[in-house]
Amino acid sequence: MFSLQNKKAVITGGGSGIGRAIATLFAKQGAEIHIIDLTLESAQEAVADIQQLGGKVFSHACNVVNQNEVVTTFEKIGNIHILINNAGIAHVGKVDTTLEIDFQRVMDVNVKGVYNCLYAAIPQFRLSKGGVILNMASIASWVGIQDRFAYSTAKGAVMAMTLSVARDYIDEGIRCNSISPARVHTPFVDGFINKNYPGKEAEIFEKLSKSQPIGRMGQPDEIAALALYLCSDEAGFVTGSDYPIDGGFIKLNN
Template sequence: MFRLDNKTAIVTGGGSGIGKAISILFAQQGATVCIIDINDESKNVADEINAGGGKSFFYKCNISNQAEVKNVVAGIMQQHTAIDILINNAGIAHIGTAENTSAEDFERVLNVNVKGVYNCLHEVIPFMKQKGGSIVNMASVAALVGLVDRFAYSATKGAVYAMTLSVAKDYLSHNIRCNSISPGRVHTPFVDGFLAKNYPGKEAEMFDKLSKTQPIGRMGKPEEIAQLALYLCSNEASFITGCDYPIDGGFVKLNT
């Protein structure tokens, strides 16, 4: 079950955190994984996959730049002849309210989290229409409930949620399924960096506090998000489209 043999998958932001976990798991399940990331270090993930017997390629790209995305996707098609899976995972965070979020910061988050997803959808869907496929967009619990100091981030993830529904509706006849995942707090290198920057000397205390905001009592693991993404992209999920899946330790439903 949940095999991805003979499928080509694009994973944006596939070099760290949730994206890395998805890239590794998909390769283990037989997919050829095309990692798109802005960081050169992400090539190490592709190398790790290949060293372990999987098949992966790294493409450096700024997803907020449509010309770059267009060139990379065209290159992937030329090399692999098909795109069966698109994981729109790349994104950035921002802390602030509507009042103290600058126009520059708002535009920066919008360009990556919304325009970046649009760019990938815009370039991949025409090729995916040839034989169908599965798209998973990474939304967030911030799209579903109000979070303190997450104005710009919440706005962008709400847009991702809405784009998911639109794509699912528009491409039913092309056998393209589109779903989204809304993680709660997940323990990634970003979390560790955030704590080190904002709470020096109190990292362990704040980590415990943030962990307990999930009713289940801990943060999620990147691998747990990857397993849900795998299911949604597998043939076993062929009857599922236009859905959002909170994976949040009970945060959305049990905190309200």
């Protein structure tokens, strides 16, 4: 079950964190992996790990905000079967403390970046006569998260794009779903805490961990396992859906 043999998968932000875990698992299941990251250097470790496992992997330096770069990269990769829109950034702030430049930066990466990859991928899916898109949304698409105005706005848009794409391309054999993680322990989270809460790292890590009713953050491998199911043939009846993977955050936080 869950074989990805003879499948070509594109994973944005696949050099670290959740994207890296997905790339590694998909390679183990037989997929040809194409990691899109901001620089080739940022994907080096992930590529080396997958090659050590005997997987087939390629990396592409590409800024997802730049549509010309994205289209050129997807044309180079050619016909694909799976797209994981994982690349994203975070921001702390309420609406009145979020500067326009910061709001635009989050929207550029988290919304325009997803749009650019969708735009570039559809012609390549048509060459494969179908495929699967998986967008990385967030629990912030579902519930109010304190001091995350720009991020929540962007992830709400990602969920809406998921529904739109699922509806528009269902007759072409293209499925589209999204995943909404709660906090997942990645280098991104560690860097985020270090930057925004200097001197209080341990305290904030504990607080963020316990904000999930299950009492901890998720692990990248747990997100990758759900991604594998949704991108496999076993999930062929699943489209236009979002899947929270949140340690009970949405339903159990009263």
